[in-house]
Amino acid sequence: MNKIRDLGRPAIFTLKPYVPGKPIEEVEREFGITGVIKLASNENPLGPSPAVTEALRAAIPHVFNYPDSNCFYLKKELASLHNLSEDQFIIGNGTDEILKMIGEAFLNPEDEVIHAWPSFSEYIFVSKLMGAKPIAVPLDRDFKHDLEKIAQNIKKNTKIIFLCNPNNPTGTILTKEEVRKFLEIIPPEILVVVDEAYYEYVNDPSYTSGVELINNKRVIVLRTFSKIYGLAGLRIGYGIANREIISMLNRVREPFNVNLLSQEAAVAALRDEAHLRQSKEIILEGKAYLYQAFERLNLEYIPSEANFIFVDLKMDSKVVFKALLREGVIVRTGDIFDHPTYIRVTIGTPDQNKRFITSLEKILRELAS
Ligand SMILES: *Cc1c(COP(=O)(O)O)cnc(C)c1O
Numbered sequence: 001m002n003k004i005r006d007l008g009r010p011a012i013f014t015l016k017p018y019v020p021g022k023p024i025e026e027v028e029r030e031f032g033i034t035g036v037i038k039l040a041s042n043e044n045p046l047g048p049s050p051a052v053t054e055a056l057r058a059a060i061p062h063v064f065n066y067p068d069s070n071c072f073y074l075k076k077e078l079a080s081l082h083n084l085s086e087d088q089f090i091i092g093n094g095t096d097e098i099l100k101m102i103g104e105a106f107l108n109p110e111d112e113v114i115h116a117w118p119s120f121s122e123y124i125f126v127s128k129l130m131g132a133k134p135i136a137v138p139l140d141r142d143f144k145h146d147l148e149k150i151a152q153n154i155k156k157n158t159k160i161i162f163l164c165n166p167n168n169p170t171g172t173i174l175t176k177e178e179v180r181k182f183l184e185i186i187p188p189e190i191l192v193v194v195d196e197a198y199y200e201y202v203n204d205p206s207y208t209s210g211v212e213l214i215n216n217k218r219v220i221v222l223r224t225f226s227k228i229y230g231l232a233g234l235r236i237g238y239g240i241a242n243r244e245i246i247s248m249l250n251r252v253r254e255p256f257n258v259n260l261l262s263q264e265a266a267v268a269a270l271r272d273e274a275h276l277r278q279s280k281e282i283i284l285e286g287k288a289y290l291y292q293a294f295e296r297l298n299l300e301y302i303p304s305e306a307n308f309i310f311v312d313l314k315m316d317s318k319v320v321f322k323a324l325l326r327e328g329v330i331v332r333t334g335d336i337f338d339h340p341t342y343i344r345v346t347i348g349t350p351d352q353n354k355r356f357i358t359s360l361e362k363i364l365r366e367l368a369s
Pocket of ligand 1: 042093095097168195197223224225226227232235236237
C-alpha cells in the first residue's frame with residue numbers, strides 16, 4: 001500500500017493535469033529555431049489594445065497595495081456595457097477560476113453534470129474535482145451540441161449543464177431559438193452555464209448571448225478577457241447571472257482573486273472598441289483565406305464562428321503536428337478531443353496564416369510522396 005497516495009482525496013485520482021498548447025519558447029529551445037508562431041491557444045494575434053499597455057504601466061507603482069476585492073471599477077464598466085447592475089457580475093482569475101467556483105458552490109459528489117463532447121475540458125475537470133459525475137454527450141453530425149440528447153440525459157441528480165457557445169474546438173454555435181427552447185423543456189432547477197469565451201467573434205445573426213436569458217432561468221454566462229481582448233497572460237474573466245447565484249459564488253471566492261494589474265487592464269480593454277473591431281476584422285479576413293486554402297488542399301473543415309478552425313487532415317494529425325513544429329508553427333492536435341485526424345488552428349495575422357498554409361502544404365506533399 002502506498003501511504004502518501006492514501007492521503008489524497010479519491011476525487012483527485014480521477015484527474016489528469018491539463019495539457020496546454022506548447023509555449024513558443026519551448027519549441028524554439030527544442031528545435032534551435034527562432035521566429036516560432038503559435039496558433040494553438042486562440043489568443044489574439046494583435047495582442048492587447050495599446051490602451052491596456054498604458055494602463056498597465058500607470059498601475060505598476062501601485063502593486064504594493066492589495067487589489068480591490070470587489071473589482072468596483074471593472075464591474076461598473078461591465079454593468080454599463082451590459083445594461084445590468086454591478087451585483088450581477090463575478091470576476092475571476094480567468095474564466096477557469098469561475099468554472100471552479102461554480103463547482104465548489106454547487107456540486108456535491110452525488111451530482112451529475114452534462115457537457116457536450118468534444119468541448120472544453122475544464123467542465124470535466126471541475127466536475128471530477130468535486131467528485132461529481134460528468135456525462136459527455138457527443139456533438140451531432142454537424143458538430144453542433146445535440147440538445148435533444150442532452151435533455152434525454154437529464155436525471156434527478158443532474159445539477160449543471162455546460163453549453164459552450166461557440167463551441168471549442170469546433171466553432172459551432174447554438175442559435176437563440178435553440179437555447180430558448182432548450183431552457184423551456186428542461187427542469188427549472190438545473191443550472192445552465194453558457195460559456196461564451198468566443199462571443200465577440202460570432203457573425204451569424206441567429207446567434208444570441210445567454211445574457212438575454214439570465215433573468216428567467218438559472219443561467220450563468222461566462223466571458224473572458226483571454227481571447228479577443230488579448231489578456232490571456234493576465235488571467236481575467238467574468239460571469240453574469242442573477243444576484244442570488246452571484247452571491248453564492250462570492251461565498252467560495254478567494255478575497256483577492258483578481259490581481260490589481262488585471263483589473264486595470266480589463267477596464268482599459270473594454271473601453272477600446274476600435275481595437276475590438278480591428279481584432280474581429282483580422283479574424284474574418286484570415287478565416288476566408290484559410291477556408292479557401294483548405295478547399296484547395298481538399299481538406300474538410302468545420303465552418304467556425306470563432307477564431308479557430310477544426311480541420312480534418314485525414315491522417316494521424318500528430319505526425320503533421322510534429323512536422324509543423326519543425327517549421328516553427330504550433331497548432332493543437334485533435335487527439336485530445338478524440339478526433340485524432342483533426343487539428344485545431346487558431347486564426348492568426350495574414351502573415352502567420354500564410355506561413356501556416358505554406359508549411360502545411362509542404363508537409364502534406366512530402367508525406368504523400
Ligand atoms: C479559452 C477559453 C476559456 C477562457 O479561459 P480563461 O481562464 O478565461 O483564460 C473559457 N472557455 C473556453 C471554451 C475557452 O476556450
